[in-house]
Amino acid sequence: MKNFSQWFHNILEEAEIIDSRYPIKGMNVWLPKGFKIRKYVLRELERLMDEDHDEILFPLLIPETELAKEGIHVKGFEEEVYWVTHGGMRELNEKLAIRPTSETAIYPMFALWIRSHIDLPIKIYQTVNTMRYETKHTRPLIRVREITTFTESHTVHEKYDEANDQVQEGIAIYKRFFDSLAIPYLIHDRPSWDKFPGADYTFAFDTLMKDGKTLQIATVHNLSDTFAKTFDIKYEATDGSHKYPYQTCYGLSDRVIASLIAIHGDEKGLVLPPLVAPIQIMIVPIVFKDKSEEILSKASEIKNILEKDGFRVNIDNRDIRPGKKYYDWELNGIPLRIDIGPRDLKDNKMIITRRDTSTKEECSLSEDFPSILNSYLTEINSNLKDKAWKFMREHISKIDSLDRIEKTVLNGNIGLIKWCGNDDCGKEIEEKTNLTILGIQYRIDGDCINCKRKAKHVISIAKTY
Amino acid sequence: MKNFSQWFHNILEEAEIIDSRYPIKGMNVWLPKGFKIRKYVLRELERLMDEDHDEILFPLLIPETELAKEGIHVKGFEEEVYWVTHGGMRELNEKLAIRPTSETAIYPMFALWIRSHIDLPIKIYQTVNTMRYETKHTRPLIRVREITTFTESHTVHEKYDEANDQVQEGIAIYKRFFDSLAIPYLIHDRPSWDKFPGADYTFAFDTLMKDGKTLQIATVHNLSDTFAKTFDIKYEATDGSHKYPYQTCYGLSDRVIASLIAIHGDEKGLVLPPLVAPIQIMIVPIVFKDKSEEILSKASEIKNILEKDGFRVNIDNRDIRPGKKYYDWELNGIPLRIDIGPRDLKDNKMIITRRDTSTKEECSLSEDFPSILNSYLTEINSNLKDKAWKFMREHISKIDSLDRIEKTVLNGNIGLIKWCGNDDCGKEIEEKTNLTILGIQYRIDGDCINCKRKAKHVISIAKTY
Numbered sequence: 001m002k003n004f005s006q007w008f009h010n011i012l013e014e015a016e017i018i019d020s021r022y023p024i025k026g027m028n029v030w031l032p033k034g035f036k037i038r039k040y041v042l043r044e045l046e047r048l049m050d051e052d053h054d055e056i057l058f059p060l061l062i063p064e065t066e067l068a069k070e071g072i073h074v075k076g077f078e079e080e081v082y083w084v085t086h087g088g089m090r091e092l093n094e095k096l097a098i099r100p101t102s103e104t105a106i107y108p109m110f111a112l113w114i115r116s117h118i119d120l121p122i123k124i125y126q127t128v129n130t131m132r133y134e135t136k137h138t139r140p141l142i143r144v145r146e147i148t149t150f151t152e153s154h155t156v157h158e159k160y161d162e163a164n165d166q167v168q169e170g171i172a173i174y175k176r177f178f179d180s181l182a183i184p185y186l187i188h189d190r191p192s193w194d195k196f197p198g199a200d201y202t203f204a205f206d207t208l209m210k211d212g213k214t215l216q217i218a219t220v221h222n223l224s225d226t227f228a229k230t231f232d233i234k235y236e237a238t239d240g241s242h243k244y245p246y247q248t249c250y251g252l253s254d255r256v257i258a259s260l261i262a263i264h265g266d267e268k269g270l271v272l273p274p275l276v277a278p279i280q281i282m283i284v285p286i287v288f289k290d291k292s293e294e295i296l297s298k299a300s301e302i303k304n305i306l307e308k309d310g311f312r313v314n315i316d317n318r319d320i321r322p323g324k325k326y327y328d329w330e331l332n333g334i335p336l337r338i339d340i341g342p343r344d345l346k347d348n349k350m351i352i353t354r355r356d357t358s359t360k361e362e363c364s365l366s367e368d369f370p371s372i373l374n375s376y377l378t379e380i381n382s383n384l385k386d387k388a389w390k391f392m393r394e395h396i397s398k399i400d401s402l403d404r405i406e407k408t409v410l411n412g413n414i415g416l417i418k419w420c421g422n423d424d425c426g427k428e429i430e431e432k433t434n435l436t437i438l439g440i441q442y443r444i445d446g447d448c449i450n451c452k453r454k455a456k457h458v459i460s461i462a463k464t465y
Numbered sequence: 466m467k468n469f470s471q472w473f474h475n476i477l478e479e480a481e482i483i484d485s486r487y488p489i490k491g492m493n494v495w496l497p498k499g500f501k502i503r504k505y506v507l508r509e510l511e512r513l514m515d516e517d518h519d520e521i522l523f524p525l526l527i528p529e530t531e532l533a534k535e536g537i538h539v540k541g542f543e544e545e546v547y548w549v550t551h552g553g554m555r556e557l558n559e560k561l562a563i564r565p566t567s568e569t570a571i572y573p574m575f576a577l578w579i580r581s582h583i584d585l586p587i588k589i590y591q592t593v594n595t596m597r598y599e600t601k602h603t604r605p606l607i608r609v610r611e612i613t614t615f616t617e618s619h620t621v622h623e624k625y626d627e628a629n630d631q632v633q634e635g636i637a638i639y640k641r642f643f644d645s646l647a648i649p650y651l652i653h654d655r656p657s658w659d660k661f662p663g664a665d666y667t668f669a670f671d672t673l674m675k676d677g678k679t680l681q682i683a684t685v686h687n688l689s690d691t692f693a694k695t696f697d698i699k700y701e702a703t704d705g706s707h708k709y710p711y712q713t714c715y716g717l718s719d720r721v722i723a724s725l726i727a728i729h730g731d732e733k734g735l736v737l738p739p740l741v742a743p744i745q746i747m748i749v750p751i752v753f754k755d756k757s758e759e760i761l762s763k764a765s766e767i768k769n770i771l772e773k774d775g776f777r778v779n780i781d782n783r784d785i786r787p788g789k790k791y792y793d794w795e796l797n798g799i800p801l802r803i804d805i806g807p808r809d810l811k812d813n814k815m816i817i818t819r820r821d822t823s824t825k826e827e828c829s830l831s832e833d834f835p836s837i838l839n840s841y842l843t844e845i846n847s848n849l850k851d852k853a854w855k856f857m858r859e860h861i862s863k864i865d866s867l868d869r870i871e872k873t874v875l876n877g878n879i880g881l882i883k884w885c886g887n888d889d890c891g892k893e894i895e896e897k898t899n900l901t902i903l904g905i906q907y908r909i910d911g912d913c914i915n916c917k918r919k920a921k922h923v924i925s926i927a928k929t930y
């Protein structure tokens with residue numbers, strides 16, 4: 001893709017996902033078509049979260065005193081917090097922060113809720129809007145000032161090991177989620193200087209955009225007992241002693257939808273994974289004067305049968321040329337199109353076109369066509385997944401020499417390099433290359449690419465959003 | 466109910482709907498059980514809205530210049546707007562309002578979206594959090610500073626008459642919605658001094674709480690072309706001329722859930738209409754040592770059969786006394802409880818207890834019990850509806866003399882009085898009685914209760930939240 005940035009901007013506009021002309025920079029309007037995709041994406045995420053978390057909803061605003069309690073945390077966010085200072089004509093007694101994330105809103109309540117070990121574990125999540133005063137160049141869904149769709153989870157446990165296990169559970173949920181959207185990912189143990197403010201350690205999911213930049217699409221943090229101590233969250237253990245519990249938090253945002261669009265889309269427009277396509281099958285009746293009634297009634301019949309089987313299906317009976325219809329539904333990324341014309345009617349068949357491959361197949365209407373269509377949808381999902389993973393894998397490049405990092409990465413690749421694990425050396429690598437270390441992929445022998453001491457880790461390095 | 470206010474406060478806490486201990490007054494936390502009720506309420510509302518509206522999502526913040534454009538509108542809200550003045554450490558160039566409602570966020574975009582008559586009508590809605598800096602005494606779900614669940618609709622039409630029709634469509638949707646929740650309502654044409662700031666006229670839905678105060682639970686407004694003129698929204702008509710379109714807006718909030726809880730609840734706790742009960746049927750196995758396995762397996766069998774039929778059902782197999790279980794599920798308002806013990810197992814039957822009437826019925830397991838349970842749920846809904854409407858109707862009282870208004874109303878009634886339609890006279894009635902005129906119920910002959918001129922309307926007068 002020659003100009004990914006321009007393509008991404010255009011597709012959001014043409015497929016009517018987002019209107020970025022709202023009169024505040026970095027804050028955008030979800031249009032009906034975009035909103036529907038968002039809805040199905042959230043539905044899948046909620047289904048996975050609900051297996052082992054309770055959904056709750058906390059207030060938007062956080063008192064300054066609460067936000068400021070955890071020193072490292074507030075330092076990480078103080079440059080990006082929007083402050084509410086007035087109610088009506090009056091100045092408020094205390095400034096209120098619009099949540100940049102909800103740790104400091106939720107944890108004071110945890111201190112009230114948690115009394116005993118029988119109250120643990122707690123596993124909750126919420127989907128909310130949050131705000132960050134971004135000073136960098138904003139871009140819809142990727143770098144925004146209002147994150148409209150932040151799904152954040154917060155858990156509390158008796159033991160540190162249970163928090164470790166929960167981090168792995170969070171990672172497992174997100175893997176299932178991204179797999180269902182056919183989005184490829186690398187999981188990185190973020191370097192210490194890039195972990196969540198206040199966290200013990202941070203794992204992040206990164207994916208690769210078509211312009212060779214990586215996009216962080218989810219993070220999972222072990223908070224240890226840092227916040228518990230700050231917010232005085234304590235539980236009575238079985239032996240009667242009072243202890244600080246251990247916490248995790250993990251979250252993802254609108255960027256999931258950005259990557260969904262960016263990774264699968266092509267020059268014709270969106271290509272939606274069937275699970276989140278608001279319409280999975282579009283029926284286009286090819287109408288001629290004398291046969292029109294018969295064809296429309298057959299189209300309705302097919303639609304009814306498919307809807308009964310749970311497909312999301314629609315008929316495009318607008319009075320315009322079929323070519324214009326094809327154009328629209330390709331742009332909108334509908335996974336399957338069914339054409340049915342006078343000749344098909346005679347032969348009792350229909351033509352099925354796949355959005356992902358543009359291939360056409362005849363399908364007899366006397367066969368069990370819902371199960372045939374269902375297997376097409378399954379194939380589309382696995383084809384999208386294979387293609388996307390292949391693209392990402394082909395753009396991961398092992399690099400043995402510092403000199404070659406910048407060129408390889410700027411050529412659209414994620415670099416894999418050996419690193420000693422020393423923070424100063426890591427920051428030096430970033431400075432020398434003007435790139436970002438994503439974190440540890442795995443541990444290994446060899447020499448550090450920079451300081452030549454014994455390497456402990458293989459780390460990814462990339463140009464990031 | 467002796468002390469409705471205390472009862473309402475307690476039930477929110479005991480049934481774990483809302484935690485009101487959040488450290489900002491008037492901003493509350495939705496707990497898991499409350500959130501689930503909210504989810505099913507929203508699901509029904511969205512189902513109705515989606516029939517003829519597109520769901521969208523607008524930003525939280527509104528530039529001061531946009532909010533201030535419509536003079537009457539801003540005057541109505543300026544005392545209650547929260548203002549964002551700083552991003553990080555910097556003062557913003559322009560103050561940003563947290564939306565008190567979204568007209569001034571949405572309508573500048575309408576000006577971009579609407580070009581021609583073929584772009585009309587537009588019918589959109591969104592469910593968002595909004596803020597109002599309430600100076601009055603706050604109360605969870607009823608009078609809050611963060612309205613967490615504001616579902617607002619906005620429509621645009623070519624003709625004034627179409628906007629009138631849309632007002633009626635909005636009213637029709639809300640009627641269906643409240644009927645499905647068994648919430649009774651009166652629809653009032655609000656007096657001119659109490660209409661939505663900027664509206665031509667306002668219809669409101671009011672319901673009656675058990676302490677005799679009315680609660681406004683929905684409003685529907687005809688905005689005429691006032692906002693179109695302010696925001697320069699124009700369309701090209703078929704004759705080529707450029708015209709201002711006509712608009713409506715309508716919305717409802719968390720108060721729907723407040724009235725759901727307050728109207729149906731009793732001394733034992735919540736009583737939930739089956740449509741929005743997160744669990745509709747709770748199975749309580751009465752376990753004795755030797756038969757426990759058989760009973761639990763029968764309970765699972767019943768659960769599976771019911772789930773296949775679409776019921777939301779659960780088994781309470783906690784190791785505690787049945788009495789404690791009954792207490793919990795009554796408190797949580799589960800519509801139906803199934804008890805099954807060793808003797809029932811022998812007789813191949815179960816005992817069904819209704820939450821609304823506390824009546825118990827035997828039901829043979831060899832019968833088609835899912836359809837029997839389904840008819841119980843239907844009966845519960847109509848019983849709740851009948852009871853609630855009866856209560857409200859019994860507390861509407863025709864009043865012929867000014868002297869008797871205050872006493873009748875403060876006795877827990879909505880007063881129906883004759884009114885000439887003159888604004889000054891209406892305000893005088895409010896002042897004399899210290900009550901609120903809800904608006905016109907219907908038109909009639911007779912004399913005004915206050916000024917004795919010819920009455921035009923029968924209006925409701927009440928003590929309101």
